[in-house]
Amino acid sequence: MNLFSNYSNRELNIWGELILNIVVCFYFFNGVFQLMPGSDEYAADLAGIIIGVVVIAVVYSIVVFGLINIITKAEAKDEMDRVIDVRSDKMGYIAMSVFVTLIMCFIILTESRWSVASFGISEMTPIFIAQLLLVTLVASSTVKSLSRLCNYRKVM
């Protein structure tokens, strides 16, 4: 109970988002990297993983966010929340820019200088690039959540 008295509804919701991000990421990428690209079952297996992700996200959201809003009182956003959101969005944007730039450098270098095989990758397919971009989205979202948590702790 001490946890809930030390953290505001907003902070608990951010923790909830962060944990959901990690759980979904682990489930999705653990499943996707075990699939064999180009196989007949690839699309069906990928669809199964995506449905699994949606089910986990919906159930988790109902249970965890529901509990947080029952245990702690939900409050409307005020100016400090908006300032923290802007700072965190900025951090998330910087992280996304850095990750996308790194992916672009990786693609250009593997096309022009090194073989993708030297990185343990069989082929640079559009699906593989899409997954790299998905990792980028999740990573930048995680950076944003962590930045929000740090900013809230800093002003408390």
Added chain:
Amino acid sequence: MGKPTTTNNIRRLRFDADEMTQADLAAKADVTRQTIIAIEGGKYSPSLELAFKIAHAFGVPLESVFQYQDGE
């Protein structure tokens, strides 16, 4: 030359106003209690509008609540 700072008397003003709680002040200023905690601790500088709302909640002029020190 030091960094300019803003100080406040919110803690004393709350005490003078019959031990007004941070939650009461937050409700009067239409913000969360966390924002009042941050302002009172000098960790967040409020907007001009919120500063006026806080002063209005205590019924005192703005400069009685917030003071600016330019660090010289």
